[in-house]
Structures are given as structure tokens and as C-alpha cells.
Amino acid sequence: MPEVQSVITQVSAEQAPVPVMQETSQDFLDDDSLIHLNIQENHYYITRDQLMSLPESLLLCLFPSGVFMDRMGQVITNLTSQDEVYIGNFPPLCFEYIMENYVRAQEDLMNFPVDEIFDRGTSAREQSRFFGFSSPASANSMGGESEILHEKPSIIVLREDLDYYCVPQQKLAYAPDASQEMKNELLDNFMAETKLAAGSHLSAQTSVFQGLHSSNRLKRPQNDSSGTNATQKLGPAEQHLMDMLCSSGFNESSEWGNRAQEPGKTVISSLSLCRLANETTQEFRDKVDDAKRKHEEEAKNAHRNSELGAQNPLTPLGSRSSPSPAQQDKRKSRLSSLADNVRSRSASRHRSSSRQRIEQAPTLYELVPRPDINAKLLLFWKKPARKCWWGEQDTVLDLKLYGKIDTETGALLLLPSGPIVTVKVPVKLHVRRVWTLELSIVGVE
Incomplete structure (x- = not known):
């Protein structure tokens, strides 16, 4: 299995961004503060202040080493608008998703x-x-800091880094004349197909809070024989975290805004940016x-x-005919005048x-x-918090490979060639999740 690289590096964050542009004029390109980003051959232009104003938890993902690097992996010491900052391990769609949310928040702040x-x-x-x-x-x-949550656009940044490990529950077999080298090659191909299928299976699970229900520390109810984790009761810490997020803009059915598997790795990165519902x-x-x-x-x-x-202060009573002026003068008494x-x-x-x-x-x-805003969110302002836990899933994956199921022994016979067949393989997935939670307040240094 490929080695999973850490994405945690200390990087400072500053104030909030303004709109990013993919196309811009030559005058703007001459600005020394402009940065040319090449994210997997997708080109973006953004100013230094716009980029560095992103929250720390996102900067760590864009620049794991904490420095700007070119296509050859060399550190750019004196960055100008003519340099190209290369980012090869971050999905472009995720970057566009980030900038779309921050552009909207910045426009609300300015306009x-x-x-x-x-x-x-x-x-x-x-x-x-x-x-x-x-x-x-x-x-x-009111507290000064709490009032900021009512005055400035705020974004809840929730990121999940998921590592998974596959343990096939299928017995394997090889041709009698297969050499050890051939067996190793067939096994490597089988495991590669298993990891790809497992990645697709996990990537399709887009629910934000589904991972909280899969912790190994949670006990499955005794009357639950389905083997699923959906009915598990959350622990106090997990329930408190879920309640805080749901009271701040998330809901139990929220889905990740962006979810993608890193190429060549058993790592799935997910991101959700939730705008705080304030003024x-x-x-x-x-x-x-x-x-x-x-x-x-x-x-x-x-x-x-x-x-x-005012025009009709008094209205006649009933349908009686009005008396004549002479009769009205006679009947009018001092009491009625008063x-x-x-x-x-x-x-x-x-x-x-x-x-x-x-x-x-x-x-x-x-x-x-x-607006009723949970003041506990301020605990995560400029202070990213991380939560890590393990879980496991039992699933059946469809694999396409050379081979067939031996009807007598039930083993999967791996072959070096032949027709490609689809076989169902039971797999136990061990999943490690790391959540990073941070509050980003636009327009506050």
C-alpha cells in the first residue's frame, strides 16, 4: 500500500479573500503581488493577500511543506507574477469550491x-x-467577540481526511504451474483492484455525519443483526460535536461539498464549507x-x-331618521353637549x-x-481542532479481473490472462478518519 503522507504543517492565516480570477488583464498580471497557481494543469491567478487570507486548515492542504514550489519541486524564494506555483496533489474542483464560497462571503462584506x-x-x-x-x-x-459572529460573514470549515485499509475475506488460489513471481504479481494486481473498488465505494458515501456513526468505540445495539452501523448511538463527545454543527448551519442529512480520492493513494479528502446564518x-x-x-x-x-x-368621528345609530334642526336644538341638553x-x-x-x-x-x-448563534464556535476561530477515530465496515465489492471462482473450494482462482470477469469479493475495511474543524471570519485580521 502506498505510504500516506501527512498534510499537517504549520502555516499562518491572515484576513479574508476577494474574488479569484482565471483570466485577467495584462496590467493585473504585472502586479508583483499576483500569484500564478498551476493546480493539476488548471491555471488560476490570485493575489498573495487573497491566498494567504484563507484559513490555516485549507492552506495546509494546498501547501503541505509551507512553501511555494515550482514544477520541478524547487522552492521559490523570491516569488513574482512570472513564477508558476505548482500544486500537484490538490483537486482543482475543490479549489474552485473554496473560492466560490469565499468570494460570495467577501462580496457580502463589501457590498x-x-x-x-x-x-x-x-x-x-x-x-x-x-x-x-x-x-x-x-x-x-454583549461580548465583543460574540458580536463578531453577527457582524462579519463567517464560514465553518470542516475537512475529513480518510485513510482506508482493505482486508479481503476471500480465499485465493493460483494455477499449479504459476511461479512465485507470478503469484506475487497476481496478488498485487488483485489488491490494487480491491483498493480502487473500495475507494469508489467509500467516495460514494457523501453524508457528512455517517463517519461519526462508524467509530469502533460505539457499541452496536443487541437487537441489531443487520451488521450496519447506522443505528448505533453516538457517544457524548460525538453527539456534542454533531449538535453544535447542526445548530450552526449543518443538518443531519448534510453532504460533503467536495469529496475526492487522491490519485495513487488510499486516501479520500472531503470538505464542507457551511456559511453561518447571521445578519x-x-x-x-x-x-x-x-x-x-x-x-x-x-x-x-x-x-x-x-x-x-377623523372625517367621521360620530356615526348615526340604527336606521332612525335624523331629527330636523329645530327638533335637534330643542332636544339637545347640557348633558348631551358635554x-x-x-x-x-x-x-x-x-x-x-x-x-x-x-x-x-x-x-x-x-x-x-x-439569529441564534452558538458562541462555542469561537473556540475554533484561528484554532483548528482535530478529531481522529477508527472504524470498520464489512462490504462486498465487485472486482473485474482475470480469474474465476472455484465452485468446489469457493476460492478465487487468479489467472494471468483470459477473459475479464466480474466477481464479488467480501472485504473488511478498516477506516481511519481525521476531522479538522475551524471557524473562518471574513474581514477580521
Whole structure:
């Protein structure tokens, strides 16, 4: 089995990126801060600040040695825009997935700053009161770091590095005249096919939390005879981790955003970037717009009703015919005159209070509930945390090779040539998973 190389190297991370471009103008190419990335013969141009602003857990994957290297494996000491930084062991689709999420977060930071569009401070603008947050006293009572999770676009970075080892449960046989060298070659080919099939089988398991249920430390329920791990109850640590992630944007059915097997290795790398649902997201802005529109409609209706009430403060009772002016003057007494004055003053006060309520628009969190964000995520801000565990799976793989099943002994006869056949081989997979969790806050150094 090929040796698995470590992807953990200390690299510093800085602030958040701005859009990456695959094609750019010559003027931009002349900028000394520009970096030309060649990721498996896919070319990208990005500035140094854009690249180094990615979180540490992602930089470790792009640059395991912590330095820029050219195609020949030589360290680039004085990097310019004319140099080509070669990355041969990272999937291009994963890089594009990373930049797509960070570009969107950066655009939200630049185009929709929370402090400006929601006016957290005092302002003389017409709608400052409408977009105001809570009162200064309540705002000051909140922790400064916790408030960052409401002010800046934040991304939960969850990465899984999976190593697997195959133990076939199939008895093998060789032709009687096969030499030892031929037997070794046939065995190597058989194991290579087994590892490829196992990699395809594991890569198809795209559920994020499926791996938590496959830990060897979890005990299968006694009434579970199916041999699957899906019904296993999570331990306290695993359940706590899953609850924290699910309360921050993930859900139990979440799938990996990118999952790929490294060429020539029994290693599968997976990545999921989950945007924290706070005030910086388009979804929150849509909720605010809807709530604002609904409030304005209610205010207009209330104002219209108050105007109608001012025009007709008193309405006739029943269907009785109105008395003539002469009869009305005769019947009108001091008591009725006093009652009319009381009703008139009461209607005037009601209209005045209605206008005050209409003019006093609600604050932001009176319109839309304040997002409930798990403050424990700050423990992973600029501090990647890793969790490692082992698990095992029993599966049956379809292998295409030269050979056949001996019906008498049940052994798989490996042959050096002949027609290619598909055989089902039971395999026990020993899987080692390493999760890396980090919180990335865009726009904060």
C-alpha cells in the first residue's frame, strides 16, 4: 500500500479573500503581488493577500511543506507574477469550491456591511430608527467577540481526511504451474483492484455525519443483526460535536461539498464549507425586506383608518331618521353637549397616539428575530481542532479481473490472462478518519 503522507504543517492565516480570477488583464498580471497557481494543469491567478487570507486548515492542504514550489519541486524564494506555483496533489474542483464560497462571503462584506445597511449607531438618515439594532445598553452588555459572529460573514470549515485499509475475506488460489513471481504479481494486481473498488465505494458515501456513526468505540445495539452501523448511538463527545454543527448551519442529512480520492493513494479528502446564518447573509436581508414591507403596509392601513375616523368621528345609530334642526336644538341638553365634547376629545387623543405609533418604527430585532448563534464556535476561530477515530465496515465489492471462482473450494482462482470477469469479493475495511474543524471570519485580521 502506498505510504500516506501527512498534510499537517504549520502555516499562518491572515484576513479574508476577494474574488479569484482565471483570466485577467495584462496590467493585473504585472502586479508583483499576483500569484500564478498551476493546480493539476488548471491555471488560476490570485493575489498573495487573497491566498494567504484563507484559513490555516485549507492552506495546509494546498501547501503541505509551507512553501511555494515550482514544477520541478524547487522552492521559490523570491516569488513574482512570472513564477508558476505548482500544486500537484490538490483537486482543482475543490479549489474552485473554496473560492466560490469565499468570494460570495467577501462580496457580502463589501457590498452589504452590517453597520451601514442596518445602522447600528446613531444617524440622521430618514430610516435610521427603522434599521436600528437594540438599545446601546443591551448592545454593550454583549461580548465583543460574540458580536463578531453577527457582524462579519463567517464560514465553518470542516475537512475529513480518510485513510482506508482493505482486508479481503476471500480465499485465493493460483494455477499449479504459476511461479512465485507470478503469484506475487497476481496478488498485487488483485489488491490494487480491491483498493480502487473500495475507494469508489467509500467516495460514494457523501453524508457528512455517517463517519461519526462508524467509530469502533460505539457499541452496536443487541437487537441489531443487520451488521450496519447506522443505528448505533453516538457517544457524548460525538453527539456534542454533531449538535453544535447542526445548530450552526449543518443538518443531519448534510453532504460533503467536495469529496475526492487522491490519485495513487488510499486516501479520500472531503470538505464542507457551511456559511453561518447571521445578519450578513442574503437570506437574512430578504427577511428584513419582507418584514419592512409588511410593517409599511400595516402603517399605511392604520394611517388610512385614522384619517377616515377623523372625517367621521360620530356615526348615526340604527336606521332612525335624523331629527330636523329645530327638533335637534330643542332636544339637545347640557348633558348631551358635554358627552359630545368628551367623545370629540377622546377621538382627537386616539388619532394623535395612532400617529405617534406609526411614526415610531420598530428596531431591526423587533422586525426579525436575532439569529441564534452558538458562541462555542469561537473556540475554533484561528484554532483548528482535530478529531481522529477508527472504524470498520464489512462490504462486498465487485472486482473485474482475470480469474474465476472455484465452485468446489469457493476460492478465487487468479489467472494471468483470459477473459475479464466480474466477481464479488467480501472485504473488511478498516477506516481511519481525521476531522479538522475551524471557524473562518471574513474581514477580521
